Amino acid sequence: MASGFQVLTLTDEAADYIRTLLDASDADPIGLRVAIKTGGCAGMEYELNLVTEAKAGDDVVEDKGVKVFVDPAATLYLLGTEMGFESTKFRSGFTFKNPNEVSACGCGESVELLPADLSKFAQKN
Numbered sequence: 001m002a003s004g005f006q007v008l009t010l011t012d013e014a015a016d017y018i019r020t021l022l023d024a025s026d027a028d029p030i031g032l033r034v035a036i037k038t039g040g041c042a043g044m045e046y047e048l049n050l051v052t053e054a055k056a057g058d059d060v061v062e063d064k065g066v067k068v069f070v071d072p073a074a075t076l077y078l079l080g081t082e083m084g085f086e087s088t089k090f091r092s093g094f095t096f097k098n099p100n101e102v103s104a105c106g107c108g109e110s111v112e113l114l115p116a117d118l119s120k121f122a123q124k125n
Helices: 012-024 072-078 118-124
Strands: 008-010 031-039 043-051 059-063 066-070 081-087 092-097 101-104 111-113
Touching: 008 012, 008 059, 008 066, 012 031, 012 066, 012 081, 012 092, 031 072, 043 092, 066 072
Parallel strands: 008 081, 031 066
Antiparallel strands: 031 043, 043 111, 059 066, 081 092, 101 111
């Protein structure tokens, strides 16, 4: 994105877990890719995969010593998002505090997202 905005930020816990995933992989990944796909009760799901090479058009976020590659089709849906990681007694996984989220399903697996309003985002930053 040419705007100079960082699409998303990482908590320390998210960065640590990404580092753990990268170190445990035999594929020599260079980072984690975040994308949005259609699915689930609310209509959209976050999709995460290890990356061995960047794709043309990716937004590359370097935060806390790790790289996150954001699929270009997901950029407007993720703008301003904080990606975290939590581990509880019953669940562990990445979390997303996304200002573009309109609603989420009860099971927590899918969300409804609207593209970010760039004029409002520019005013905040």
